[in-house]
Amino acid sequence: MTARSAGPTDEFGFPIIPAPVDSSERKRRTIIDAALAEFLREGYAAASVDAITARSGVSKATIYKHFGNKERLFLAAVGSFLPSSYAELEPGISGLADAPDLRAALITLAVDWARLLMHPQVLSLRRLVIGEIDRFPQLGRLWYRVTYDLNNGPLVDTFAELHRRGALRVPDLPLAVQQLVAATVGVPLLIRTFNPDAEFDDAELTRQMTSGVDLFLAGYAAR
Amino acid sequence: MTARSAGPTDEFGFPIIPAPVDSSERKRRTIIDAALAEFLREGYAAASVDAITARSGVSKATIYKHFGNKERLFLAAVGSFLPSSYAELEPGISGLADAPDLRAALITLAVDWARLLMHPQVLSLRRLVIGEIDRFPQLGRLWYRVTYDLNNGPLVDTFAELHRRGALRVPDLPLAVQQLVAATVGVPLLIRTFNPDAEFDDAELTRQMTSGVDLFLAGYAAR
Numbered sequence: 001m002t003a004r005s006a007g008p009t010d011e012f013g014f015p016i017i018p019a020p021v022d023s024s025e026r027k028r029r030t031i032i033d034a035a036l037a038e039f040l041r042e043g044y045a046a047a048s049v050d051a052i053t054a055r056s057g058v059s060k061a062t063i064y065k066h067f068g069n070k071e072r073l074f075l076a077a078v079g080s081f082l083p084s085s086y087a088e089l090e091p092g093i094s095g096l097a098d099a100p101d102l103r104a105a106l107i108t109l110a111v112d113w114a115r116l117l118m119h120p121q122v123l124s125l126r127r128l129v130i131g132e133i134d135r136f137p138q139l140g141r142l143w144y145r146v147t148y149d150l151n152n153g154p155l156v157d158t159f160a161e162l163h164r165r166g167a168l169r170v171p172d173l174p175l176a177v178q179q180l181v182a183a184t185v186g187v188p189l190l191i192r193t194f195n196p197d198a199e200f201d202d203a204e205l206t207r208q209m210t211s212g213v214d215l216f217l218a219g220y221a222a223r
Numbered sequence: 224m225t226a227r228s229a230g231p232t233d234e235f236g237f238p239i240i241p242a243p244v245d246s247s248e249r250k251r252r253t254i255i256d257a258a259l260a261e262f263l264r265e266g267y268a269a270a271s272v273d274a275i276t277a278r279s280g281v282s283k284a285t286i287y288k289h290f291g292n293k294e295r296l297f298l299a300a301v302g303s304f305l306p307s308s309y310a311e312l313e314p315g316i317s318g319l320a321d322a323p324d325l326r327a328a329l330i331t332l333a334v335d336w337a338r339l340l341m342h343p344q345v346l347s348l349r350r351l352v353i354g355e356i357d358r359f360p361q362l363g364r365l366w367y368r369v370t371y372d373l374n375n376g377p378l379v380d381t382f383a384e385l386h387r388r389g390a391l392r393v394p395d396l397p398l399a400v401q402q403l404v405a406a407t408v409g410v411p412l413l414i415r416t417f418n419p420d421a422e423f424d425d426a427e428l429t430r431q432m433t434s435g436v437d438l439f440l441a442g443y444a445a446r
Contacts, residue, residue: 043268043354043357043358045266045268045269046268124357127353127354127356127357128354128357129417130350130353130354130416130417131266131350131351131353131354131355132354133350133416133417133419134266134347134350134351134419135266137418137419137420140416140417140418140419141417141418143417144414144417144418172434175410175431175434178410178413178414179406179410179434179435179438181413182405182406182409182410182413183402183405183406183438186405186409186413187398187401187402187405190401190404190405190409191367191401193353193356193363194352194353194356194363194364194366194367195360195363195364195367196356196357196360196363197360208398211395211398211402212402214442215402215406215438215439215441215442215443216438218438218441218442219437219438219441219442220438
């Protein structure tokens with residue numbers, strides 16, 4: 001997704017995941033990659049299993065055998081895409097509790113997180129998911145749960161530890177994490193959600209994330 | 224939208240705006256109301272001008288005469304809905320600069336704002352708009368500009384005044400306003416965007432908004 005993903009990427013910028021040995025799993029991966037590309041290009045309603053068949057080179061019968069229907073294929077595609085994207089943030093989160101400079105570590109994490117969320121394909125998939133939630137509520141719950149479990153959950157544990165050690169004073173851990181996310185990555189994300197052309201260069205993004213982290217620490221750093 | 228909207232509302236909870244004397248304007252209003260109802264029920268792609276014709280009781284020729292095509296009708300519907308909803312927040316924003324208790328006034332504004340954004344029909348229209356932005360970018364720009372002009376813009380002016388008077392210390396006014404919005408209404412909005420069934424009772428919403436306002440003031444209240 002970012003410069004740190006050194007591996008090969010497909011036409012949509014998604015990392016190409018090396019095929020596992022098992023051919024059924026390899027086919028499943030091929031179908032999911034083709035489905036993601038088709039959903040991103042056409043939107044959910046207009047995407048067709050025929051086009052996914054053509055893109056993947058896998059027979060339609062195999063697609064239905066693996067996924068049953070278009071809805072389940074969409075869920076599988078979103079559910080497989082998110083963890084592989086968010087995996088990039090894991091080292092930044094797990095290193096927070098013992099970072100020599102908590103402020104600097106939070107800023108680095110926020111900048112990486114914002115860059116990931118601002119990737120045009122992540123934004124497009126997020127918009128696509130939001131647009132389908134009224135007709136397809138399990139998709140919104142999946143997106144929220146995956147992003148929450150992968151990021152907010154570990155941050156809650158980290159802040160609990162920092163609270164115990166006296167570095168932070170956080171009376172409501174989940175709410176404080178939500179506020180940190182909102183006041184840092186939430187700011188450019190809201191603008192870019194509605195205005196895909198809004199430009200944020202690295203300097204501006206760093207400035208915004210620094211300001212958001214400082215606001216968070218003004219409220220929650222132990223005095 | 225909330226208990227303060229004393230006027231009559233339609234089946235979707237939108238205020239029924241008294242018909243102006245001019246019959247052309249009245250027809251325009253009737254078409255827009257029918258279009259909003261149809262778009263919310265069917266989504267953008269599946270909504271049909273035939274159904275809007277049937278809902279409104281206005282001839283298809285008249286609809287095309289007023290709006291040209293479905294896209295322009297959608298833009299007009301969204302553009303007319305937002306200002307009438309956000310008008311409820313105007314007194315809360317304009318009263319901030321001279322409020323005897325700034326913290327209490329900010330909490331009241333945030334709670335009113337959150338209730339407005341959490342209204343199921345506002346959430347649905349917002350999701351619908353986000354889902355169409357990749358195919359229809361002017362819609363996202365319209366939504367962002369209208370909400371920004373109606374709310375963030377006046378808040379920037381208010382905080383500039385409070386900064387001049389020494390009540391706040393705000394080095395970057397637009398960013399501080401975005402952070403306030405993110406850390407208050409942004410928190411439940413993000414959860415509800417993805418999980419329409421998430422419940423927030425008034426006590427929980429007030430608790431979240433109070434915590435967000437306190438975070439904002441920890442960072443920006445003059446000491």
